[in-house]
Amino acid sequence: MSWLVTGGAGYIGSHVVRALAGEGLEPVVLDDLSSGIASFVPEGVPFANGTILDGDLLRRTIDEHGVTGVVHVAGFKYAGVSVQRPLHTYEQNVTGTARLLEAMADRGVDRIVFSSSAAVYGTPDTDTVIEGTPKNPESPYGESKLIGEWLLRDQGRAAGLRHTSLRYFNVVGSGEPDLYDASPHNLFPLVFQALLDGKTPRINGDDYDTPDGTCVRDYVHVADLAISHAVAARKLDAGETLESAYNLGSGDGVSVRQIMDAMAEGTGIAFTPEIAPRRPGDPDRIVAKGELAARDLDWEMRHTLLEMVTSAWEARKAAVPA
Numbered sequence: 206m207s208w209l210v211t212g213g214a215g216y217i218g219s220h221v222v223r224a225l226a227g228e229g230l231e232p233v234v235l236d237d238l239s240s241g242i243a244s245f246v247p248e249g250v251p252f253a254n255g256t257i258l259d260g261d262l263l264r265r266t267i268d269e270h271g272v273t274g275v276v277h278v279a280g281f282k283y284a285g286v287s288v289q290r291p292l293h294t295y296e297q298n299v300t301g302t303a304r305l306l307e308a309m310a311d312r313g314v315d316r317i318v319f320s321s322s323a324a325v326y327g328t329p330d331t332d333t334v335i336e337g338t339p340k341n342p343e344s345p346y347g348e349s350k351l352i353g354e355w356l357l358r359d360q361g362r363a364a365g366l367r368h369t370s371l372r373y374f375n376v377v378g379s380g381e382p383d384l385y386d387a388s389p390h391n392l393f394p395l396v397f398q399a400l401l402d403g404k405t406p407r408i409n410g411d412d413y414d415t416p417d418g419t420c421v422r423d424y425v426h427v428a429d430l431a432i433s434h435a436v437a438a439r440k441l442d443a444g445e446t447l448e449s450a451y452n453l454g455s456g457d458g459v460s461v462r463q464i465m466d467a468m469a470e471g472t473g474i475a476f477t478p479e480i481a482p483r484r485p486g487d488p489d490r491i492v493a494k495g496e497l498a499a500r501d502l503d504w505e506m507r508h509t510l511l512e513m514v515t516s517a518w519e520a521r522k523a524a525v526p527a
């Protein structure tokens with residue numbers, strides 16, 4: 206009995222692998238290393254190097270390791286880039302998820318925890334979203350995640366798949382000194398890269414309809430998020446029914462400008478960010494409370510914003526010596 210983590214060599218997936226192992230579950234990783242890093246897979250954890258688009262590899266991995274459940278983290282996660290690369294985004298996130306569900310059905314694997322996203326909501330009318338808030342994604346990325354949720358729902362109806370989708374808000378921080386976010390497109394790694402290169406971090410637009418004009422997001426610590434995946438997996442193993450979706454948000458809205466201040470404090474490097482143009486596909490504000498996840502998935506903010514900044518900074522510095 207083991208749990209396959211697609212994308213398990215990535216920033217979020219590698220934390221999920223550790224959380225599953227911590228809960229006494231046996232993780233197996235499948236990752237094509239397009240953005241993952243092989244050294245993020247802990248020693249002793251089986252690793253299949255390949256893509257979720259490869260149905261044969263999926264079936265072989267399931268057979269070889271007696272996989273009984275899947276945490277599906279693999280995907281193309283860059284909301285901004287997805288606007289320029291919609292077909293690639295759909296192939297990875299929609300076709301990839303369909304392939305995975307097909308292989309699971311083929312092999313009788315009947316439980317899945319899916320990485321969804323706050324991006325399914327687009328710019329909501331409310332200050333704080335709940336799971337039932339209307340879904341109006343504003344990027345191909347958000348659309349592809351919403352379709353992923355529908356695929357799970359429909360496969361649940363058609364074939365009895367037991368599933369839940371975890372809608373991540375902005376995932377940051379590091380739970381281990383050697384795991385970091387290597388993304389070339391997200392706020393935390395871009396600011397760190399700029400600081401390491403002696404360049405000025407950039408704010409993508411300061412004319413949004415928010416108190417300081419910069420986008421407001423809900424930042425959560427990756428290790429806290431990983432724990433809720435393990436709890437969901439354990440509950441599915443125990444035959445418990447979960448909600449079809451949970452918001453993993455903290456309820457706190459933090460602007461990009463406030464993040465820059467926390468970065469200056471956490472890194473000890475004083476800087477004044479540059480104002481750059483808006484990035485397409487960016488909603489003004491997206492924040493959620495995560496009450497359902499707190500009720501069912503031991504969802505709890507165990508870290509402050511400053512801890513998110515300092516843990517991420519330390520891990521990043523260790524990986525890329527200045």
Ligand SMILES: O=c1ccn([C@@H]2O[C@H](COP(=O)(O)OP(=O)(O)O[C@H]3O[C@H](CO)[C@@H](O)[C@H](O)[C@H]3O)[C@@H](O)[C@H]2O)c(=O)[nH]1
Nearest residue numbers: 282284322323324373374375391392395407408409420484
């Ligand atoms: O150098 C930078 C990089 C980003 N930003 C802004 O910072 C905010 C956060 O951006 P980013 O870190 O790229 O996160 P999001 O686009 O909000 O998306 C992330 O958070 C989503 C949940 O909201 C996840 O689903 C996505 O996978 C993940 O990329 C946005 O307003 C960006 O425009 C800047 O101002 N400067």
